Amino acid sequence: MTEKLTGYKGEAIVALKGSGVKIGDVIRITRDNDVFEGVLMPRYELADNKHIVIKLRNGYNIGVRVSPNIKIEKLGVGAKPTFSPPPPPKKKPGLPEVAIVGTGGTIASRVDYRTGAVHPAMSARDLYSVVPELSDIARVHAEILFSLFSENILTEHWTEMAESVAKYFSKGMNGVVICHGTDTMAYTAAALSFALQNLPGPVVLVGSQRSSDRPSSDASLNLVNAVKVASGAPFAEVVVCMHDSTSDRITSVHRGTKVRKCHTSRRDAFRSITITPIAKVKMNNIIMLTENFRKRDVRSELFLKPDFCDKVALVKFHPGLDPGVLEWYLSKGFKGIVLEGTGLGHIGKYMLPSIKNVIKNGLLVGMASQCIWGRINMNVYDIGRDLQNVGVVPLEDMFPETAFVKMSWVLGQTEDVEKAKKLLLTNIAGEISEKTRFEEW
Amino acid sequence: MTEKLTGYKGEAIVALKGSGVKIGDVIRITRDNDVFEGVLMPRYELADNKHIVIKLRNGYNIGVRVSPNIKIEKLGVGAKPTFSPPPPPKKKPGLPEVAIVGTGGTIASRVDYRTGAVHPAMSARDLYSVVPELSDIARVHAEILFSLFSENILTEHWTEMAESVAKYFSKGMNGVVICHGTDTMAYTAAALSFALQNLPGPVVLVGSQRSSDRPSSDASLNLVNAVKVASGAPFAEVVVCMHDSTSDRITSVHRGTKVRKCHTSRRDAFRSITITPIAKVKMNNIIMLTENFRKRDVRSELFLKPDFCDKVALVKFHPGLDPGVLEWYLSKGFKGIVLEGTGLGHIGKYMLPSIKNVIKNGLLVGMASQCIWGRINMNVYDIGRDLQNVGVVPLEDMFPETAFVKMSWVLGQTEDVEKAKKLLLTNIAGEISEKTRFEEW
Numbered sequence: 054m055t056e057k058l059t060g061y062k063g064e065a066i067v068a069l070k071g072s073g074v075k076i077g078d079v080i081r082i083t084r085d086n087d088v089f090e091g092v093l094m095p096r097y098e099l100a101d102n103k104h105i106v107i108k109l110r111n112g113y114n115i116g117v118r119v120s121p122n123i124k125i126e127k128l129g130v131g132a133k134p135t136f137s138p139p140p141p142p143k144k145k146p147g148l149p150e151v152a153i154v155g156t157g158g159t160i161a162s163r164v165d166y167r168t169g170a171v172h173p174a175m176s177a178r179d180l181y182s183v184v185p186e187l188s189d190i191a192r193v194h195a196e197i198l199f200s201l202f203s204e205n206i207l208t209e210h211w212t213e214m215a216e217s218v219a220k221y222f223s224k225g226m227n228g229v230v231i232c233h234g235t236d237t238m239a240y241t242a243a244a245l246s247f248a249l250q251n252l253p254g255p256v257v258l259v260g261s262q263r264s265s266d267r268p269s270s271d272a273s274l275n276l277v278n279a280v281k282v283a284s285g286a287p288f289a290e291v292v293v294c295m296h297d298s299t300s301d302r303i304t305s306v307h308r309g310t311k312v313r314k315c316h317t318s319r320r321d322a323f324r325s326i327t328i329t330p331i332a333k334v335k336m337n338n339i340i341m342l343t344e345n346f347r348k349r350d351v352r353s354e355l356f357l358k359p360d361f362c363d364k365v366a367l368v369k370f371h372p373g374l375d376p377g378v379l380e381w382y383l384s385k386g387f388k389g390i391v392l393e394g395t396g397l398g399h400i401g402k403y404m405l406p407s408i409k410n411v412i413k414n415g416l417l418v419g420m421a422s423q424c425i426w427g428r429i430n431m432n433v434y435d436i437g438r439d440l441q442n443v444g445v446v447p448l449e450d451m452f453p454e455t456a457f458v459k460m461s462w463v464l465g466q467t468e469d470v471e472k473a474k475k476l477l478l479t480n481i482a483g484e485i486s487e488k489t490r491f492e493e494w
Numbered sequence: 495m496t497e498k499l500t501g502y503k504g505e506a507i508v509a510l511k512g513s514g515v516k517i518g519d520v521i522r523i524t525r526d527n528d529v530f531e532g533v534l535m536p537r538y539e540l541a542d543n544k545h546i547v548i549k550l551r552n553g554y555n556i557g558v559r560v561s562p563n564i565k566i567e568k569l570g571v572g573a574k575p576t577f578s579p580p581p582p583p584k585k586k587p588g589l590p591e592v593a594i595v596g597t598g599g600t601i602a603s604r605v606d607y608r609t610g611a612v613h614p615a616m617s618a619r620d621l622y623s624v625v626p627e628l629s630d631i632a633r634v635h636a637e638i639l640f641s642l643f644s645e646n647i648l649t650e651h652w653t654e655m656a657e658s659v660a661k662y663f664s665k666g667m668n669g670v671v672i673c674h675g676t677d678t679m680a681y682t683a684a685a686l687s688f689a690l691q692n693l694p695g696p697v698v699l700v701g702s703q704r705s706s707d708r709p710s711s712d713a714s715l716n717l718v719n720a721v722k723v724a725s726g727a728p729f730a731e732v733v734v735c736m737h738d739s740t741s742d743r744i745t746s747v748h749r750g751t752k753v754r755k756c757h758t759s760r761r762d763a764f765r766s767i768t769i770t771p772i773a774k775v776k777m778n779n780i781i782m783l784t785e786n787f788r789k790r791d792v793r794s795e796l797f798l799k800p801d802f803c804d805k806v807a808l809v810k811f812h813p814g815l816d817p818g819v820l821e822w823y824l825s826k827g828f829k830g831i832v833l834e835g836t837g838l839g840h841i842g843k844y845m846l847p848s849i850k851n852v853i854k855n856g857l858l859v860g861m862a863s864q865c866i867w868g869r870i871n872m873n874v875y876d877i878g879r880d881l882q883n884v885g886v887v888p889l890e891d892m893f894p895e896t897a898f899v900k901m902s903w904v905l906g907q908t909e910d911v912e913k914a915k916k917l918l919l920t921n922i923a924g925e926i927s928e929k930t931r932f933e934e935w
Contacts, residue, residue: 060873202877204840207814236836240813317838317868366819369810369834371898372681373648378807381822393810395677397758399645425866427758432501436643454864457812 059095063102064119069093072125080107082117083124089117090128144192149227149284151191153180154217156210157201158234160261160272184273191284194226203234203241203260208361208461211241215248215359218256222355228254228283232276235260235314235322238293242309243458245291246482250356252289254349257282258309259294262320271296271320278304278334286339288331288346289353291482296320297333306332306339310455310484313425326452327426327486360465362388367457369393369423370400376407382416388468389417389460392445393453398422398429399436405443412444417464417473419446421456428488446474449485459484500536504543505560510534513566521548523558524565530558531569585633590668590725592632594621595658597651598642599675601702601713625714632725635667644675644682644701649802649902652682656689656800659697663796669695669724673717676701676755676763679734683750684899686732687923691797693730695790698723699750700735703761712737712761719745719775727780729772729787730794732923737761738774747773747780751896751925754866767893768867768927803829803905808898810834810864811841817848823857829909830858830901833886834894839863839870840877846884853885858905858914860887862897869929887915890926900925 057075058066074080074093082089082105091107104116105125117123177195180187187193198217199210218229233241242258249256259279261272279294291309298321307325316322333340364387368378382390390411394400398420400408412418420429420440428450431437441447448456463476478485498516499507515521515534523530523546532548545557546566558564618636621628628634639658640651659670674682683699690697700720702713720735732750739762748766757763774781805828809819823831831852835841839861841849853859861870861881869891872878882888889897904917919926 202840202843202875204811204813204836204877205842205844207842236840237813314837314865315867317863317865317870319868322865322868363814366816367810367812369808369894370645371808371895372645372678373804375807375823375826377826378819378822381819382816385816385818395645396755399643399677401646401648402643403646422758424755424758424763426756427760427763429758434643436645453810454812 061096061102061105065102065105068119068123068125069105072127074125074127078130079128081126081128082107083126084117084120085122087117089115091115143188145188146192148189149191150225151193151228151230151280151283152218152221152224152226153177153193153195153230153232153280154214154221155195155197155232156199156203156206156214156234158203158232158236158238158260159264160232160234160259160276180276184276186277187280190277190280191227193280194221201234203237206234206237206241208244208363208465211244211248211361212359214241215245215357218245218249219355219357219359222253226254227351228257228286230257230259230276230279230283233258233260235262235295239309239312239314239323240454240458242291242293242307242312243455243484244361244462246309246484247459247462248357248359248361249291250358250481251353252291252347252355253351253353254289255283255286256291256309257294257306258292262296262318262322269320271301274301275304281334281337282306282332282339286332287341287349289349290331290347292331293323294334295323297330303333303335305330306334308483310451310459310482313452313454327450328483358462358466361461362464363461365389365391365457365461365464367391367393367453369453370395370404372401374401374404376404379404379407379411379416383411383414387416388464389419389473391419391421391448391453391457391460393423394420395423397427397433397437398431398440398447399434400440402436402439405439408440408445409443415470417446417460417470417477418444419448419456419460419477421448421451421453423453425452446477448477451484455484502537502543502546506543506546509560509564509566510546513568515566515568519571520569522567522569523548524567525558525561526563528558530556532556584629586629587633589630590632591666592634592669592671592721592724593659593662593665593667594618594634594636594671594673594721595655595662596636596638596673597640597644597647597655597675599644599673599677599679599701600705601673601675601700601717621717625717627718628721631718631721632668634721635662642675644678647675647678647682649685649804649906652685652689652802653800655682656686656798659686659690660796660798660800663694667695668792669698669727671698671700671717671720671724674699674701676703676736680750680753680755680764681895681899683732683734683748683753684896684925685802685903687750687925688900688903689798689800689802690732691799691922692794693732693788693796694792694794695730696724696727697732697750698735698747699733703737703759703763710761712742715742716745722775722778723747723773723780727773728782728790730790731772731788733772734764735775736764738771744774744776746771747775749924751892751900751923754893754895768891769924799903799907801906802902804902806830806832806898806902806905808832808834808894810894811836811845813842815842815845817845820845820848820852820857824852824855828857829905830860830914832860832862832889832894832898832901834864835861836864838868838874838878839872839881839888840875841881843877843880846880849881849886850884856911858887858901858911858918859885860889860897860901860918862889862892862894864894866893887918889918892925896925 297303297305429447535547738744738746870888
């Protein structure tokens with residue numbers, strides 16, 4: 054029984070149980086002089102125990118406070134709400150062409166009201182019905198590449214995405230939008246930044262922090278603005294387009310190698326690290342915030358370098374970290390480790406012998422900082438110099454996640470450690486910034 | 495030879511080598527019509543190759559640009575600059591008493607000009623000579639507990655520090671200042687927050703991002719303000735007192751469980767996470783920023799709980815993380831693991847069997863988020879619910895470093911996993927904030 058009333062608890066579940074209704078049923082709630090009719094919705098979040106949520110006929114969800122005199126009746130077994138969009142608007146011939154590639158995540162999903170499961174919904178027709186204004190911006194081609202929550206995305210999926218983007222550009226698209234779960238979106242953005250070089254147009258990753266069923270969903274604005282960027286932005290880079298603030302008006306466009314999810318739940322969770330965002334999208338305008346970008350050029354011939362090594366680990370240092378973990382990775386055939394050290398790039402001195410050992414055995418070891426902001430500098434303190442002497446590569450101002458992705462990509466390009474070191478420290482897609490006077494203070 | 499000219503390279507080392515001088519020598523540099531005399535200093539940072547740095551008689555360092563017509567002469571073997579402070583000022587009897595405990599790090603060190611090594615200098619007499627205004631704020635008792643760069647600090651050092659603080663409060667001190675390297679200062683601040691309960695006065699961790707030899711050093715302001723806080727602040731908590739901005743006027747005071755080093759090199763590297771700082775110190779004023787703090791009360795009887803378990807690991811999830819690492823920790827006798835998951839508290843679904851296995855074998859597993867800001871919520875998506883079902887503990891709004899320290903402390907208090915789980919989720923020192931409306935968006 055309880056499974057059928059997903060997410061409800063306390064007073065709410067008591068009231069529901071007594072009435073024999075199930076999620077997805079059409080119900081009537083009578084409370085004092087109020088009557089509400091609609092489909093009983095599941096509750097997902099750490100919801101309170103006092104409200105029952107129904108979807109009204111007009112499509113809005115409301116929460117009805119449970120009270121002692123509440124009456125709940127089942128009006129009918131709710132058909133699984135079918136999704137029958139209007140016929141898609143005619144594609145307007147003068148508009149740019151944009152591919153939208155679905156990979157899963159909250160933005161590309163809608164809740165199955167009966168099971169509470171989340172399903173992708175991503176034909177072009179579906180998209181036009183959810184966000185009809187897309188047809189005024191671009192001629193959209195939509196495809197579901199796969200349907201994964203982003204924590205399940207692996208290096209092989211990065212490869213698939215890169216190949217899909219390359220295919221769409223070869224077909225003459227002006228830009229490509231990738232719908233992606235937000236959890237590891239920044240990792241994927243970095244991966245595609247390395248795998249897709251010399252792009253003719255933008256590749257825009259977009260997601261949502263709130264599903265489109267919720268009134269506060271950010272899905273629609275993010276998607277519209279992502280398509281705007283893909284259609285018309287002057288740059289040709291891999292970027293992330295997400296809410297800029299807690300208001301629902303502006304999105305920021307972040308460089309794929311310099312962006313990070315910095316909040317678990319806020320709609321403006323994504324932030325550019327060390328640099329300002331490339332652009333903002335406000336109403337119908339793309340406002341550039343920098344002159345430092347790669348220009349869109351339809352004649353650019355894309356270089357596809359989609360190979361990644363899946364034997365790379367990111368190891369975060371903490372007080373007392375057991376150095377044996379490095380040797381365990383060595384024994385498992387790993388090729389590279391990014392250490393997430395403290396401050397300017399430090400780890401406990403007691404770890405030096407293990408590090409020396411794994412490097413001697415062919416592992417590539419790089420150092421990023423758990424501070425996230427700022428730059429590695431392993432010339433200031435003895436431990437930094439010692440680490441460099443045994444061969445640890447200081448990874449400049451790449452933050453740990455980008456550094457991890459880059460090492461995975463580098464070791465997908467070459468098995469030669471010396472070549473890999475050189476490539477690690479070569480700026481490919483803005484992941485290594487020029488030193489600024491500011492840092493030298 | 496080169497060892498004697500630490501840090502020099504390029505044109506600078508060529509010029510120095512020709513003259514036969516060594517670090518620490520008193521030298522004269524003649525260049526065009528300019529003459530500079532002073533002690534030849536080593537260079538540590540990613541220095542350029544064009545300047546020679548000498549310490550002038552007035553104590554300032556200058557960099558002299560190497561040019562073709564430069565002439566360098568040795569005037570004498572520089573005595574290792576001895577440190578002969580004036581006699582300490584008389585302690586003023588009406589002032590509060592503050593203990594300053596040195597543990598190492600940049601703040602408590604000065605460079606040995608001859609070897610380039612960094613030594614602690616921390617008798618009360620030394621302190622008064624470096625920062626004479628301390629004698630107007632408090633009667634200072636200084637002690638060197640140990641001299642470690644903070645990346646080498648282990649759980650046993652947290653215990654020693656906690657015991658030292660307890661000793662000083664039992665002697666009637668009004669507050670205790672701990673000088674500490676900045677790299678892991680936030681971990682130690684969290685550790686002491688759990689180990690020192692019911693404090694009678696403040697425990698203030700302080701450090702510096704630039705050594706006191708550098709004109710831009712933050713050591714002096716941070717230390718003065720830390721002593722002010724220890725002497726007179728109205729709260730009795732473990733806090734971190736560090737620069738508030740890039741200017742040299744204000745320090746922020748952060749709660750020990752809610753602070754993080756967020757920049758590798760900036761003087762204002764420390765930030766309060768999720769909450770505002772407790773206070774700022776501006777000129778002679780401690781400005782409280784919240785009413786939510788534990789009040790100073792000399793009658794409070796400190797509860798010392800200094801035990802930590804050193805068999806706890808922090809494991810950061812990244813795309814494709816090998817789940818075998820969890821079982822490796824199990825095989826090494828570990829008692830607990832904090833997972834640093836993505837978003838609301840997720841990891842790849844493929845890791846579930848390993849997690850189930852280590853929990854079945856008695857490991858305590860908790861979940862924090864690599865987003866850093868925000869709160870874990872494992873009720874929204876299937877993977878979160880699955881993880882909770884196998885026993886993973888959602889660690890609320892503790893960020894990963896504090897969560898790791900807390901688990902180390904919790905497993906130092908009890909070996910019973912159920913009791914440990916309960917203690918993990920009990921707010922001890924402000925590490926778990928109340929939920930706010932804001933988060934529910």
